[in-house]
Amino acid sequence: MVGGVRDYLESLPEAVLTRLFQSPASCLAILRLLSPLAKTYLLDMVFTDAPVSLDRIDQLVKPEHRSAQVEAIEKLRHLHLIKERYASKTIVANSTFCTSLRCALTAGPANEKFGVPCDDRSSVTMDFLTEYSRTKWESILHFMVQSTIEIAESLPPPATGALNLLQQSGLMAGPSPTRLHITSEGFQFLLQDPNTQVWSLLLHYLHLASKIGRDEVDVLNFIFMLGSLEVGKEYAAQDISPTQQQILVDVADLGIIYHVPESKRFAPTPLAQILTSENGDGAAENTDAGKSLKGFIILETNFRMYAYTDSTLQICILNLFCDLKSRFSNLVVGRISRESVRRAFHNGITADQIIQYLTVHAHDQMKQTDSGQILAPTISDQIKLWQLELDRFVSNSGFLYRDFATAQEYNLIVNYAQEMGALMWKNDSRRMFFVDRDSNRKVLEYVNRKMTS
Template sequence: MPSVNLNADPITDSEWSPHILLAFLQSQSQTALTRLYHKPSSCLSVFRLLRPLERQLIMNLLWLESTIPMSTMSAWVTQEGKKPYDDSLSTLARLHIIPKSTTKLALNATFRTSLRQAITGGGTTGSFGVPAEPDPQHPPPDIATLDAYALERWETILHYMVSSGTGQHPTKPSQEVLFLLQRSGLMTKTRGGVLQITSSGFQFLLHDPHAQLWELLLQFLHMAEERQMDLVEALSFLLMLSTMELGLAFATENLSPTQNAMLADLRNYGLIWQYDASARQFSPTRLATTLTSSSPPLPTSRNTGAGSHDQGFIVLETNYRLYAYTDNPLQIAVLNLFVTLKARFPNLVVGAITRESVKKALANGITADQIISYLTTYAHPQMRKNKPLLPVTVQDQIRLWELEKNRVKSQEGYLYTAFASQQDYEYVLDYAKKLDVVLWENPTKRCFFGSLDGHANIRGFIERRTAEKA
């Protein structure tokens, strides 16, 4: 079995934030999680995602053969640590790693056995992948080649998202990827049938690559049943990939039908490399081997435009001029969503935030706060010396342009006018107000505007009143 790193990337409680996968796992049934925990690689991956305190609790219980009283463990907890301790127990219980008991404490027997096996390296389950036999004709690519392949596939997806609907013609991802982007709400079809980025899609670009990957992969898992895939097998395969060694080739013979069917999708996302679709071996890329790690999922030499928060490249002036120190096509394409680009040099792009460029972004579903958030996230280190970081005049103007767009709203309904008397007008208006369907009124002209939903009731009321008078 390949060497296994237990913690992968140790982090402190203050640095830890809940992983998106944990919420998904907590929504699964105990039966599904117990099946998942039969795989040592799955248990190790889940263990990596937990908070340091939760990992410590597991390690304290891992080698015990019997339950211990809850009071024994809680005796070690200080008053200040009681809330984090209780939160940790609650998380582990929702993951069915420990039972939901107030008296006894023990690990799920299946989880305990599998995690022990992951640590000690015993068994021949192939849970961490089965290394493929050397193939002289098709040797596995080196790590640099795998990195370049993963970067190209991932940037193809992101670049298509930001360029679609702008008249540009970037490389098109596979139909399966496009369906997933549309299904997840990151892109939507216009009336002309063209896919374009949504507000959620722009927010997606602000996330780091880890979060982006899991957002797509979780949407993929949500679609598992309708694609007649085994959800547990699909999830265990992703977790198995996260424990594999980068640069090695692994055999496909031991994979389940669901896992074999996933290979094509994972190639499209850049998570695995195969020399052709019928190959009996595959090599995971860095995108896959870092799924449950905090290590960068892409080469650090290039920024994908969706991560590297510590490497800002944008300088924004009070006169709305913007300077972006980048030559990355993806970053430039993102800026083009809300900036009027005026000049481009080998490592610098010059543009300006204008009313027209912001209105174009707003029309595409991008909000003012998202624009400001992007500018803040990728501000140049020199900009970070300013307080506030972004010019207040620019922030206020972007928000004013948004208010300008939203100041007029249209709503369908009916205009009620030509009342015979002021008394009739007030009588019907009072009835409509009780129904809470009045959108506008003008007492001087004896008219009001009611919503579409209230029209049937108002019309019936007028007809009954007219009949009574007759």
């Protein structure tokens, strides 16, 4: 999902990015999004202002890794982090970015007033924040699965802001924010890891924000800054713009920060830490989503699945692609079958997402294999093959030609159709053939021409 943020950043014009680079926190966050090789190149250039010659760039990497090098340089260029000077055959790093990153790395003074920790004893505790973000985030996920099946214990619905976001992002659809049903994107969303989920919601939020005329840089800076704050501390939100004030409220709806209305303070929750980490593990250990990352699924090669969980959310998610047979106080037993997986495919979930989910949530015992593969290859391959089954039929709309009087007539027209590449199928013995819809007009014209002549 890190890719999603990267793609979004790449789509921004240089001027916007340069403004973004003025914030050291954003620079740090962007640095983390890069590939190792790109990081290497960039950090190599950060402390030298002199341009680096392209020859040196080439020499640095072994010839067999040339493709990785090209990719890294390409990425850096798309993000406007480096600029090529064709005349002197050198590249220079973006000076704004370098200055900000240097400031960050030397632990220099922050140039923002925002995000100043409150001095006095804070009233929030780590446990409270964890619990808070868990309820907020889970209520969103719960709300999404609730539309598919009946759950006995129902949580209060998420805040209107979050509901709006769900609707606008296309994860859920419906006539009004209170009567929503999940879409195929929504199903895919549920199976992703918390990091991906948080980011994809925030990206949708960014799109929305820019649509209603908010400054993207403001929003991005804010998000990146949140990720660099220390969890468990309260921060003062003084001197912030109305835009930032609004973002504060919106982000609090998602459970990323704890913000008391009317107060000028906020505290980032463990979810905020996910924002600048590549993979969710470690960051969100205490959230329920994080707890599940510890792994609870045991999947046998006979497709029987044992999930040690009592979270209704996880059970609902498993129910998306698994036939659940029985439930105990801390265990659900089920079976992955062709039907259950196909049901998931029809909901728009892909084989890769199922496998990813099973791998990420695999029980520790599953990880103790010699081969290093967490899922047995029989299972992962079978799930993929089930998906391929669905691709067995390719439908094309077009026209069927039949009832030709003579073989000569048939051959004449079928050859013409074949030459122009419009022929999809033919059966010489029954004198039938099928023509692609788009090219049919030309074949028809040809037929008319031949018939009349």
